[in-house]
Amino acid sequence: MKRGWAPRRRLSGFRLQAKYRRATELRIKAGDSFSIINNPIETLETFQNLTEAVVKSKRPVYFDVRDSRTVTIDALLYLLALTNAFRSFGFDYAIRGNLPSDPEAKKIFLESGIYRYFESNSAPLKSNSQCVQVFAGFNADPRIAKKLCQFAMARLGVGKVATRGLYDIVMEIILNTVQHAYDKRPDHQKWFAYARYEAESESIRFTILDSGLGIPQTVRRSFVEHFQQLVKLFGIESPNLDSELIKSALAGEFRTKTQQAYRGKGIPRINSYETSGYIKALTIVSNQGYVSPAGSVSYALPYGFLGTLYSWRMTK
Protein backbone atom coordinates (compact mmCIF):
# COMPACT_ATOMS: atom_id res chain seq x y z
CA MET A 1 0.00 0.00 0.00
CA LYS A 2 1.31 3.40 -0.92
CA ARG A 3 1.69 5.82 1.96
CA GLY A 4 0.02 8.82 0.36
CA TRP A 5 -2.89 9.66 -1.85
CA ALA A 6 -3.78 12.13 -4.57
CA PRO A 7 -7.04 12.79 -6.36
CA ARG A 8 -7.34 11.63 -9.92
CA ARG A 9 -7.29 15.10 -11.50
CA ARG A 10 -3.90 16.80 -11.46
CA LEU A 11 -2.44 19.93 -12.89
CA SER A 12 -1.35 19.56 -16.48
CA GLY A 13 2.11 18.09 -16.63
CA PHE A 14 2.07 17.67 -12.89
CA ARG A 15 4.14 14.50 -12.90
CA LEU A 16 6.83 16.22 -14.95
CA GLN A 17 7.09 19.09 -12.56
CA ALA A 18 7.77 17.28 -9.29
CA LYS A 19 10.69 19.51 -8.42
CA TYR A 20 8.59 22.61 -8.99
CA ARG A 21 5.72 21.03 -7.07
CA ARG A 22 7.78 20.38 -3.95
CA ALA A 23 9.05 23.93 -4.01
CA THR A 24 5.61 25.54 -4.23
CA GLU A 25 3.44 22.98 -2.45
CA LEU A 26 1.36 24.38 0.35
CA ARG A 27 1.02 22.12 3.39
CA ILE A 28 -2.42 22.22 5.01
CA LYS A 29 -2.64 20.42 8.30
CA ALA A 30 -5.92 19.04 9.66
CA GLY A 31 -6.69 19.32 13.37
CA ASP A 32 -6.58 16.70 16.10
CA SER A 33 -10.24 15.96 15.37
CA PHE A 34 -10.85 15.97 11.63
CA SER A 35 -14.63 16.05 11.88
CA ILE A 36 -17.24 18.53 10.72
CA ILE A 37 -19.95 17.26 13.06
CA ASN A 38 -17.70 17.13 16.15
CA ASN A 39 -15.19 19.88 15.45
CA PRO A 40 -16.84 22.07 12.82
CA ILE A 41 -14.97 25.34 13.25
CA GLU A 42 -11.42 24.00 13.06
CA THR A 43 -12.27 21.47 10.34
CA LEU A 44 -14.05 24.02 8.15
CA GLU A 45 -11.12 26.40 8.63
CA THR A 46 -8.90 23.64 7.22
CA PHE A 47 -11.18 23.33 4.20
CA GLN A 48 -11.28 27.11 3.83
CA ASN A 49 -7.47 27.07 3.63
CA LEU A 50 -7.64 24.28 1.04
CA THR A 51 -10.17 26.20 -1.05
CA GLU A 52 -8.10 29.39 -0.94
CA ALA A 53 -5.00 27.47 -2.00
CA VAL A 54 -6.80 25.99 -5.00
CA VAL A 55 -8.99 28.89 -6.04
CA LYS A 56 -6.95 31.96 -5.14
CA SER A 57 -3.27 31.08 -4.95
CA LYS A 58 -3.60 28.10 -7.33
CA ARG A 59 -0.82 26.28 -5.53
CA PRO A 60 -0.43 22.50 -5.21
CA VAL A 61 -1.52 21.28 -1.80
CA TYR A 62 -0.23 18.63 0.56
CA PHE A 63 -3.13 17.71 2.86
CA ASP A 64 -1.65 16.48 6.13
CA VAL A 65 -3.88 14.35 8.39
CA ARG A 66 -1.01 12.43 10.02
CA ASP A 67 -1.69 13.80 13.51
CA SER A 68 -5.49 13.67 13.35
CA ARG A 69 -6.43 11.25 16.10
CA THR A 70 -10.14 11.15 15.28
CA VAL A 71 -11.68 11.26 11.84
CA THR A 72 -15.35 11.15 10.92
CA ILE A 73 -16.53 10.30 7.48
CA ASP A 74 -18.26 13.65 6.91
CA ALA A 75 -14.87 15.35 6.62
CA LEU A 76 -13.66 12.81 4.07
CA LEU A 77 -16.85 13.04 2.04
CA TYR A 78 -16.57 16.81 2.09
CA LEU A 79 -13.02 16.58 0.79
CA LEU A 80 -14.40 14.45 -2.02
CA ALA A 81 -17.29 16.82 -2.68
CA LEU A 82 -14.99 19.85 -2.66
CA THR A 83 -12.60 18.39 -5.19
CA ASN A 84 -15.63 17.48 -7.28
CA ALA A 85 -16.83 21.09 -7.01
CA PHE A 86 -13.38 22.44 -7.94
CA ARG A 87 -13.51 20.30 -11.05
CA SER A 88 -17.08 21.30 -11.95
CA PHE A 89 -16.20 24.98 -11.63
CA GLY A 90 -13.22 24.46 -13.90
CA PHE A 91 -10.44 24.89 -11.33
CA ASP A 92 -7.38 22.81 -12.00
CA TYR A 93 -5.92 21.50 -8.79
CA ALA A 94 -3.22 19.27 -7.38
CA ILE A 95 -3.73 17.73 -3.97
CA ARG A 96 -1.63 15.06 -2.33
CA GLY A 97 -1.91 13.81 1.20
CA ASN A 98 -1.06 11.21 3.82
CA LEU A 99 -2.94 8.94 6.19
CA PRO A 100 -3.54 9.36 9.93
CA SER A 101 -1.06 7.54 12.12
CA ASP A 102 -3.81 6.70 14.61
CA PRO A 103 -4.97 3.15 13.74
CA GLU A 104 -8.70 3.80 14.20
CA ALA A 105 -8.63 7.06 12.24
CA LYS A 106 -6.62 5.36 9.52
CA LYS A 107 -9.13 2.51 9.41
CA ILE A 108 -12.00 4.92 8.81
CA PHE A 109 -10.05 6.55 6.00
CA LEU A 110 -9.16 3.24 4.35
CA GLU A 111 -12.41 1.31 4.72
CA SER A 112 -14.43 4.18 3.28
CA GLY A 113 -13.07 3.47 -0.18
CA ILE A 114 -12.27 7.17 -0.55
CA TYR A 115 -8.53 6.56 -0.26
CA ARG A 116 -8.65 4.09 -3.15
CA TYR A 117 -10.94 6.41 -5.14
CA PHE A 118 -8.51 9.30 -4.73
CA GLU A 119 -5.43 7.24 -5.29
CA SER A 120 -6.59 5.48 -8.46
CA ASN A 121 -7.56 6.89 -11.82
CA SER A 122 -10.11 4.17 -12.45
CA ALA A 123 -11.41 2.76 -9.14
CA PRO A 124 -15.12 3.25 -8.44
CA LEU A 125 -16.18 4.74 -5.13
CA LYS A 126 -16.68 1.49 -3.24
CA SER A 127 -16.12 0.44 0.35
CA ASN A 128 -13.90 -2.49 1.16
CA SER A 129 -15.64 -3.29 4.45
CA GLN A 130 -18.77 -5.28 5.28
CA CYS A 131 -19.56 -2.58 7.84
CA VAL A 132 -19.65 0.28 5.36
CA GLN A 133 -21.80 1.35 2.43
CA VAL A 134 -20.83 4.32 0.29
CA PHE A 135 -22.60 5.76 -2.74
CA ALA A 136 -22.42 8.77 -5.02
CA GLY A 137 -25.14 9.81 -7.42
CA PHE A 138 -26.70 12.47 -9.58
CA ASN A 139 -30.43 11.77 -9.30
CA ALA A 140 -32.96 10.63 -6.73
CA ASP A 141 -32.33 6.94 -7.28
CA PRO A 142 -34.64 4.89 -5.03
CA ARG A 143 -32.32 1.90 -5.40
CA ILE A 144 -29.78 3.67 -3.19
CA ALA A 145 -32.37 4.18 -0.44
CA LYS A 146 -33.34 0.52 -0.83
CA LYS A 147 -29.71 -0.61 -0.51
CA LEU A 148 -29.19 1.49 2.61
CA CYS A 149 -32.35 -0.03 4.13
CA GLN A 150 -31.15 -3.54 3.29
CA PHE A 151 -27.81 -2.70 4.91
CA ALA A 152 -29.60 -1.46 8.06
CA MET A 153 -31.81 -4.56 8.12
CA ALA A 154 -28.78 -6.86 7.88
CA ARG A 155 -26.55 -5.06 10.39
CA LEU A 156 -29.20 -4.18 12.97
CA GLY A 157 -31.16 -7.41 12.58
CA VAL A 158 -34.48 -5.67 11.94
CA GLY A 159 -37.24 -6.26 9.42
CA LYS A 160 -38.27 -4.26 6.39
CA VAL A 161 -41.02 -2.41 8.23
CA ALA A 162 -38.52 -1.01 10.75
CA THR A 163 -36.53 0.72 8.03
CA ARG A 164 -39.44 2.40 6.22
CA GLY A 165 -38.69 5.68 8.00
CA LEU A 166 -35.06 5.43 6.94
CA TYR A 167 -36.21 5.04 3.35
CA ASP A 168 -38.27 8.24 3.68
CA ILE A 169 -35.33 10.16 5.20
CA VAL A 170 -32.78 9.11 2.58
CA MET A 171 -35.13 9.77 -0.33
CA GLU A 172 -36.09 13.21 0.96
CA ILE A 173 -32.48 14.28 1.46
CA ILE A 174 -31.45 13.11 -1.99
CA LEU A 175 -34.55 14.73 -3.52
CA ASN A 176 -33.71 18.01 -1.85
CA THR A 177 -30.26 17.84 -3.37
CA VAL A 178 -31.57 17.10 -6.85
CA GLN A 179 -34.45 19.58 -6.75
CA HIS A 180 -33.00 22.50 -4.82
CA ALA A 181 -29.34 22.21 -3.95
CA TYR A 182 -27.82 23.10 -7.29
CA ASP A 183 -30.37 25.46 -8.79
CA LYS A 184 -28.69 26.72 -11.95
CA ARG A 185 -26.02 24.02 -12.05
CA PRO A 186 -28.13 20.93 -12.81
CA ASP A 187 -25.24 19.26 -14.64
CA HIS A 188 -23.25 19.22 -11.40
CA GLN A 189 -25.83 17.64 -9.14
CA LYS A 190 -23.90 15.16 -7.09
CA TRP A 191 -24.48 13.78 -3.63
CA PHE A 192 -22.53 11.36 -1.47
CA ALA A 193 -24.09 8.91 0.98
CA TYR A 194 -22.28 6.84 3.57
CA ALA A 195 -23.38 4.38 6.25
CA ARG A 196 -21.12 2.73 8.81
CA TYR A 197 -22.10 0.10 11.35
CA GLU A 198 -20.45 0.68 14.71
CA ALA A 199 -20.40 -2.54 16.71
CA GLU A 200 -19.65 -0.97 20.10
CA SER A 201 -22.87 1.08 20.05
CA GLU A 202 -24.80 -1.38 17.83
CA SER A 203 -25.82 1.52 15.66
CA ILE A 204 -25.35 2.85 12.15
CA ARG A 205 -24.05 6.36 11.47
CA PHE A 206 -25.51 7.78 8.25
CA THR A 207 -23.99 10.73 6.43
CA ILE A 208 -25.30 12.36 3.28
CA LEU A 209 -23.88 15.54 1.80
CA ASP A 210 -23.88 17.64 -1.31
CA SER A 211 -21.87 20.67 -2.37
CA GLY A 212 -24.78 22.70 -3.69
CA LEU A 213 -26.40 25.96 -2.62
CA GLY A 214 -27.31 24.91 0.92
CA ILE A 215 -30.61 25.09 2.79
CA PRO A 216 -30.24 28.75 3.90
CA GLN A 217 -29.61 29.87 0.35
CA THR A 218 -32.64 28.03 -1.02
CA VAL A 219 -35.09 29.42 1.53
CA ARG A 220 -33.42 32.79 1.99
CA ARG A 221 -35.70 34.96 -0.07
CA SER A 222 -38.89 34.21 1.78
CA PHE A 223 -37.13 34.21 5.13
CA VAL A 224 -35.34 37.47 4.52
CA GLU A 225 -38.65 39.10 3.77
CA HIS A 226 -40.07 37.67 6.98
CA PHE A 227 -36.95 38.44 8.98
CA GLN A 228 -36.74 42.02 7.77
CA GLN A 229 -40.30 42.47 8.94
CA LEU A 230 -39.34 41.19 12.40
CA VAL A 231 -36.31 43.46 12.54
CA LYS A 232 -38.51 46.37 11.62
CA LEU A 233 -41.13 45.46 14.20
CA PHE A 234 -38.90 44.60 17.13
CA GLY A 235 -35.56 46.09 16.27
CA ILE A 236 -33.78 42.74 16.69
CA GLU A 237 -30.71 41.44 14.95
CA SER A 238 -29.51 37.88 14.62
CA PRO A 239 -25.87 36.94 14.12
CA ASN A 240 -27.01 33.38 13.58
CA LEU A 241 -29.10 33.78 10.45
CA ASP A 242 -28.18 30.56 8.61
CA SER A 243 -28.88 28.43 11.68
CA GLU A 244 -32.23 30.17 12.09
CA LEU A 245 -33.03 29.43 8.46
CA ILE A 246 -32.21 25.73 8.91
CA LYS A 247 -34.29 25.53 12.09
CA SER A 248 -37.17 27.20 10.32
CA ALA A 249 -36.93 24.76 7.43
CA LEU A 250 -36.98 21.89 9.96
CA ALA A 251 -40.09 23.39 11.54
CA GLY A 252 -41.75 23.69 8.12
CA GLU A 253 -42.22 27.42 8.49
CA PHE A 254 -41.16 28.36 5.00
CA ARG A 255 -42.37 27.63 1.56
CA THR A 256 -39.86 26.35 -0.92
CA LYS A 257 -38.72 28.42 -3.88
CA THR A 258 -41.73 27.08 -5.80
CA GLN A 259 -43.92 29.06 -3.37
CA GLN A 260 -46.32 26.11 -3.26
CA ALA A 261 -47.41 25.28 0.27
CA TYR A 262 -47.83 21.58 -0.44
CA ARG A 263 -44.11 21.41 -1.17
CA GLY A 264 -41.35 21.55 1.45
CA LYS A 265 -42.73 18.81 3.69
CA GLY A 266 -39.64 16.62 3.44
CA ILE A 267 -37.28 18.41 5.84
CA PRO A 268 -39.93 18.80 8.58
CA ARG A 269 -40.65 15.10 8.17
CA ILE A 270 -36.96 14.29 8.75
CA ASN A 271 -37.12 16.41 11.89
CA SER A 272 -40.17 14.47 13.08
CA TYR A 273 -38.17 11.22 12.93
CA GLU A 274 -35.63 12.82 15.27
CA THR A 275 -38.34 14.14 17.59
CA SER A 276 -40.01 10.73 17.81
CA GLY A 277 -36.69 9.04 18.62
CA TYR A 278 -36.65 6.96 15.44
CA ILE A 279 -33.24 8.45 14.65
CA LYS A 280 -30.74 10.04 17.01
CA ALA A 281 -28.12 12.78 16.96
CA LEU A 282 -29.38 14.43 13.80
CA THR A 283 -26.94 17.16 12.81
CA ILE A 284 -27.27 19.50 9.85
CA VAL A 285 -24.50 21.77 8.61
CA SER A 286 -25.30 24.10 5.75
CA ASN A 287 -23.57 27.30 4.67
CA GLN A 288 -22.74 29.06 7.95
CA GLY A 289 -25.30 27.25 10.04
CA TYR A 290 -24.81 24.33 12.44
CA VAL A 291 -27.94 22.77 13.90
CA SER A 292 -28.30 19.71 16.11
CA PRO A 293 -31.99 19.60 17.05
CA ALA A 294 -31.67 16.82 19.64
CA GLY A 295 -29.34 18.83 21.83
CA SER A 296 -31.01 22.11 20.87
CA VAL A 297 -27.59 23.21 19.67
CA SER A 298 -27.28 25.76 16.90
CA TYR A 299 -24.69 28.34 16.11
CA ALA A 300 -23.10 30.37 13.37
CA LEU A 301 -19.95 29.04 11.77
CA PRO A 302 -17.16 31.48 10.94
CA TYR A 303 -16.30 29.42 7.86
CA GLY A 304 -18.98 28.38 5.41
CA PHE A 305 -19.88 24.87 4.34
CA LEU A 306 -20.43 24.60 0.60
CA GLY A 307 -23.70 22.68 0.44
CA THR A 308 -25.53 20.67 3.09
CA LEU A 309 -24.45 17.87 5.39
CA TYR A 310 -26.90 15.57 7.20
CA SER A 311 -25.65 13.15 9.81
CA TRP A 312 -27.65 10.91 12.14
CA ARG A 313 -27.50 7.65 14.01
CA MET A 314 -29.93 4.74 13.94
CA THR A 315 -30.13 1.92 16.47
CA LYS A 316 -32.18 -1.26 16.59
Add this chain to the structure above:
Amino acid sequence: VTVLIRISEDFTDAPGGRHRADGEWSGEEFREDFLESHMGSPVGEEIVVDLDRTFGYATSFLEEAFGGLARVFGSQAVLSRLRFISTEDPELIERINTYISHSHE
Protein backbone atom coordinates in the same frame (compact mmCIF):
# COMPACT_ATOMS: atom_id res chain seq x y z
CA VAL B 1 -66.77 -2.57 -8.79
CA THR B 2 -63.45 -2.47 -7.00
CA VAL B 3 -60.03 -1.99 -8.49
CA LEU B 4 -57.07 -3.18 -6.43
CA ILE B 5 -53.64 -1.60 -6.95
CA ARG B 6 -50.84 -3.28 -5.04
CA ILE B 7 -47.98 -0.82 -5.26
CA SER B 8 -45.19 -3.27 -4.43
CA GLU B 9 -46.31 -5.75 -7.09
CA ASP B 10 -47.98 -3.56 -9.72
CA PHE B 11 -45.57 -0.58 -9.59
CA THR B 12 -42.38 -1.02 -7.55
CA ASP B 13 -41.15 -1.99 -4.09
CA ALA B 14 -38.89 1.10 -4.08
CA PRO B 15 -40.97 4.19 -4.90
CA GLY B 16 -39.05 7.29 -5.95
CA GLY B 17 -39.49 11.04 -5.65
CA ARG B 18 -42.07 13.61 -6.67
CA HIS B 19 -41.66 14.18 -10.39
CA ARG B 20 -40.65 12.01 -13.32
CA ALA B 21 -37.66 14.32 -13.73
CA ASP B 22 -36.42 13.27 -10.27
CA GLY B 23 -35.83 9.70 -11.41
CA GLU B 24 -37.62 6.40 -11.72
CA TRP B 25 -40.86 5.37 -9.99
CA SER B 26 -42.01 8.87 -9.07
CA GLY B 27 -45.29 9.91 -7.48
CA GLU B 28 -46.18 11.73 -10.68
CA GLU B 29 -45.64 8.54 -12.69
CA PHE B 30 -47.80 6.50 -10.31
CA ARG B 31 -50.56 9.12 -10.31
CA GLU B 32 -50.68 9.53 -14.08
CA ASP B 33 -50.21 5.89 -15.09
CA PHE B 34 -52.24 4.16 -12.37
CA LEU B 35 -54.57 6.47 -10.47
CA GLU B 36 -55.81 8.96 -13.03
CA SER B 37 -56.99 6.34 -15.49
CA HIS B 38 -59.18 4.75 -12.82
CA MET B 39 -60.39 8.11 -11.48
CA GLY B 40 -61.57 8.89 -15.01
CA SER B 41 -63.69 5.72 -15.15
CA PRO B 42 -67.41 5.67 -14.20
CA VAL B 43 -68.29 7.02 -10.77
CA GLY B 44 -68.82 4.31 -8.21
CA GLU B 45 -65.70 2.32 -8.95
CA GLU B 46 -63.78 2.01 -5.70
CA ILE B 47 -60.00 2.17 -5.98
CA VAL B 48 -58.19 0.23 -3.27
CA VAL B 49 -54.49 0.98 -2.90
CA ASP B 50 -52.39 -1.57 -1.02
CA LEU B 51 -49.39 0.27 0.46
CA ASP B 52 -47.67 -2.70 2.11
CA ARG B 53 -44.50 -4.63 1.21
CA THR B 54 -42.57 -1.68 -0.19
CA PHE B 55 -39.32 -0.44 1.37
CA GLY B 56 -41.10 2.79 2.25
CA TYR B 57 -42.29 6.04 0.74
CA ALA B 58 -40.73 9.44 0.39
CA THR B 59 -43.05 12.14 1.67
CA SER B 60 -42.75 13.81 -1.74
CA PHE B 61 -43.94 10.65 -3.50
CA LEU B 62 -47.06 10.40 -1.34
CA GLU B 63 -47.89 14.08 -1.63
CA GLU B 64 -47.52 14.13 -5.40
CA ALA B 65 -49.36 10.85 -6.00
CA PHE B 66 -52.37 11.45 -3.75
CA GLY B 67 -52.29 15.20 -3.03
CA GLY B 68 -51.61 15.68 -6.73
CA LEU B 69 -54.62 13.51 -7.59
CA ALA B 70 -56.77 15.75 -5.40
CA ARG B 71 -55.44 18.81 -7.22
CA VAL B 72 -56.73 17.25 -10.46
CA PHE B 73 -60.06 15.75 -9.34
CA GLY B 74 -60.78 17.55 -6.05
CA SER B 75 -60.25 16.37 -2.48
CA GLN B 76 -63.77 15.12 -1.89
CA ALA B 77 -63.88 13.07 -5.07
CA VAL B 78 -60.56 11.43 -4.24
CA LEU B 79 -61.46 10.75 -0.62
CA SER B 80 -64.74 9.16 -1.66
CA ARG B 81 -63.21 6.94 -4.34
CA LEU B 82 -59.93 5.81 -2.78
CA ARG B 83 -59.45 3.35 0.05
CA PHE B 84 -56.08 2.40 1.48
CA ILE B 85 -54.67 -0.77 3.00
CA SER B 86 -51.60 -0.65 5.24
CA THR B 87 -51.28 -3.28 7.92
CA GLU B 88 -47.54 -2.59 8.20
CA ASP B 89 -47.87 1.14 8.86
CA PRO B 90 -51.47 2.26 9.57
CA GLU B 91 -50.31 5.81 10.33
CA LEU B 92 -49.43 6.11 6.66
CA ILE B 93 -53.13 6.21 5.76
CA GLU B 94 -53.71 9.20 8.05
CA ARG B 95 -50.79 11.03 6.43
CA ILE B 96 -52.11 10.36 2.93
CA ASN B 97 -55.60 11.52 3.86
CA THR B 98 -54.04 14.73 5.21
CA TYR B 99 -52.16 15.29 1.94
CA ILE B 100 -55.43 14.80 0.03
CA SER B 101 -57.41 17.10 2.33
CA HIS B 102 -54.74 19.83 2.27
CA SER B 103 -53.70 19.38 -1.33
CA HIS B 104 -54.17 23.03 -2.31
CA GLU B 105 -52.54 24.66 0.72
